[in-house]
Amino acid sequence: MxxxxxxxxxxxxxxxxxxxxxxxxxxxxxxxxxxxxxxxxxxxxxxxxxxxxxxxxxxxxxxxxxxxxxxxxxxxxxxxxxxxxxxxxxxxxxxxxxxxxxxxxxxxxxxxxxxxxxxxxxxxxxxxxxxxxxxxxxxxxxxxxxxxxxxxxxxxxxxxxxxxxxxxxxxxxxxxxxxxxxxxxxxxxxxxxxxxxxxxxxxxxxxxxxxxxxxxxxxxxxxxxxxxxxxxxxxxxxxxxxxxxxxxxxxxxxxxxxxxxxxxxxxxxxxxxxxxxxxxxxxxxxxxxxxxxxxxxxxxxxxxxxxxxxxxxVERQRHAATELRVLARKSYDTGMAAFDEGMLDGTLLRGEVLARWQDFIGTGDLMRALESRIGRLRDRVVAAVRGRPATGRELATALESGVESLIRAVADGSAERAVEAWLATPAGRDLLERSGVRTAGRLGRASPELRGRAEIAVREWQGYVLELVRTEGADRRGTARAASFGVNGLGLMLMLAVFASTGGLTGIEIGIAGGTTVLSQKVLEAVFGDQAVRRLTERARADLRRRVRELFDEEESRFTVLLDGLTDTDPDAxxxxxxxxxxxxxxxxxxxxxxxx
Structure with missing residues (x-):
């Protein structure tokens, strides 16, 4: 008991x-x-x-x-x-x-x-x-x-x-x-x-x-x-x-x-x-x-x-989300590489840009005078630049339009690759389906807002290039030559140099349409010198790439925003x-x- x-x-x-x-x-x-x-x-x-x-x-x-x-x-x-x-x-x-x-x-x-x-x-x-x-x-x-x-x-x-x-x-x-x-x-x-x-x-x-x-x-x-x-x-x-x-x-x-x-x-x-x-x-x-x-x-x-x-x-979920982010990033990294190629393969210097350049500079016999004394070439270019302000604006517009078109085309391709990459995974396919078929369809192309953002980015880049020229021309040794061409004329030539595979490093013709970049580069070198042209071209190209990368990051965020907040819980917690x-x-x-x- x-x-x-x-x-x-x-x-x-x-x-x-x-x-x-x-x-x-x-x-x-x-x-x-x-x-x-x-x-x-x-x-x-x-x-x-x-x-x-x-x-x-x-x-x-x-x-x-x-x-x-x-x-x-x-x-x-x-x-x-x-x-x-x-x-x-x-x-x-x-x-x-x-x-x-x-x-x-x-x-x-x-x-x-x-x-x-x-x-x-x-x-x-x-x-x-x-x-x-x-x-x-x-x-x-x-x-x-x-x-x-x-x-x-x-x-x-x-x-x-x-x-x-x-x-x-x-x-x-x-x-x-x-x-x-x-x-x-x-x-x-x-x-x-x-x-x-x-x-x-x-x-x-x-x-x-x-x-x-x-x-x-x-x-x-x-x-x-x-x-x-x-x-x-x-x-x-x-x-x-x-x-x-x-x-x-x-x-x-x-x-x-x-x-x-x-x-x-x-x-x-x-x-x-x-x-x-x-x-x-x-x-x-x-x-x-x-x-x-x-x-x-x-x-x-x-x-x-x-x-x-x-x-x-939960950890598997986080890894899957990371994988989807990586797939989206790779798609737009590939797009960035395609943009780089488009900048350097001379495509932008053909068609409308070439026609406007010829109108602007009067290339008929200037191309035949490339091996003449730079002073004589400079005089003829100066006369052409001073006499055609309207065609200068047309050239700038054509160049702007070409860059914008390249950006949109590459963004379309990147979006399509990202959707295909996600659809190839169970997690991505489910996420896109739950986001709605229409949403997935929109994601497969660049956003409607890209056109306006690209226009702003390219115009701001053109302004940046003009400021580069203005700053470089303020140097005492280059002031007279820069003044003779004008900031807008030199700016246009520097923009053209950005889209040449030579990158301002040589003056050898490598097949860019009609010798356009050769002529613009010769003038730039006469004004600023070889090293300055190389530096200016690299800076202008880097600034454009930065702006385009920002545009692509915004486009990529249309994918990654679908993942934001989904897997915040820490498995270690x-x-x-x-x-x-x-x-x-x-x-x-x-x-x-x-x-x-």
Missing amino acids: GGRWRQRALRGASAGKIADVSDELSAALGELRRLLDHDLFPLAIGDVAADRRALKELTGQLDDYLLPRLAAIDAPLLAVVGGSTGAGKSTLVNSLAEQDVTEAGVLRPTTLAPTLVANPGDESWFLATHVLPGLPRVTGRWRGEPGTLKVVTTENVPAGLALLDAPDIDSVVTANRELAAQLLAAADLWLFVTTAARYADEVPWAFLRTARERSTALGVILQRVPRDALGPVRGDLARLLEENGLGGTPLFVVPELDLPSESTRLPPSAVQPVKDWLAELSADARARAEVVRRTLSGALDSLGVRLPALADA LRAAARAVHERRLELPEASTGEAR
Whole structure:
């Protein structure tokens, strides 16, 4: 007798210790919950459906069970009655409550909304959203609607314990299956209901194994067992429980009964063993504390496995997002290389630009005079420049238009490459599809705003080139020569030199249309000198590349903005939160084996 009292005293001390450490543990779980309050898996990578399901289950258990239970260790027990389709869960609940508190019948699914049955003294606890906060409460005669929790009170349910009739765990309705799993994760005690015909089905055993892994307190009710098979069926189910690590689980057998088809309850004698067991649990505060301790400890221990797996999945998401950013960057890097090639291959110096240059400079016999004295060439160019201000503006406009066209063409190609690269990956394809087909179509071409931005960038670059010439011409040795040509004329020649593969380094004709760059370069060298021309050309080209890169970065951001904020959760922060929970968990007393069941 003394040993029994000592055991009970230890249980009471353990329950007190749970309360002592619950505040620190609640704080650690609250921080964990904050980290999980995001869409951690926005990208379709790996088995993302399983990752999202695991996240939903974990956040649900935190909200529905762990946080409220730690906040009120002594709150009434919640016993969730769950099982397969047609197992008789609603009939069992009605029988235990000794009145029709939930619908029972042959139509499937019968339970469209869960019904919670509690003692009137516990009603306020369950009407408040301490547990299952996401389910609005319905009371009285109102029929529970999907997405609600109907709360019914009766004196026939003992104080300190409530019964919750859950939807079928194998329902044909997806929402019902998900709700059943959510309710089972919120339970202090799970009453698993099955039948002689279905106790070996795989779906229920998957849930039972989860209960084992999380040490959820459990009772099994086996119904509709033919009387001549009571022993063999009970023995076979007990064997399966033992093989699945659930040996010692309380097992109650209800024989097959000849009941009227309209009956919604079993005879009192058929469920009396279950009622007695539940009444004993609810009457003994220490026994209730043992159930809470076992289920609470098991749920906390399961985080040690679930959270690292979740953090690894979050890390995969971040890697996938990084890969998509890299693919977008490479597409526009390729575009930048194409722009560089377009600057140097002479394309911009043909067509309209060449025609306007010829109008501007009067190239008929100037080209034949390239080997004459530079002074004589300079005189003729000076005369041409001074006499054709209108054609100078036309040349500047043609050059501006050519550069803008090159920018837009390259931006179109970059956008198309980026879309193709993303579509080639599951994550990118999913992201584009969720962004909308029309959005993906727009992303495949340069943005409508690029034209205006490119015009501004090229005009500002032309202004920068003119300022370079003005600054360089202010040198005392070059002032006279610079003045003779004019800033605008020299600026145009420097712009032409930028688009030559020679880059101002030589004066050798290399096939650029009509010797255009050779002539402009000869004049520039006569005014500023070889080294100055090289420096000015490099600076002008670098400034244009910088402006184009900025334009391309803006275009690239149309892709990367789809990733911004998607994967902000740090997997290391999740792991740190898991460690903090584990450290607080170690301060809880261990649950004794066997007694909770």
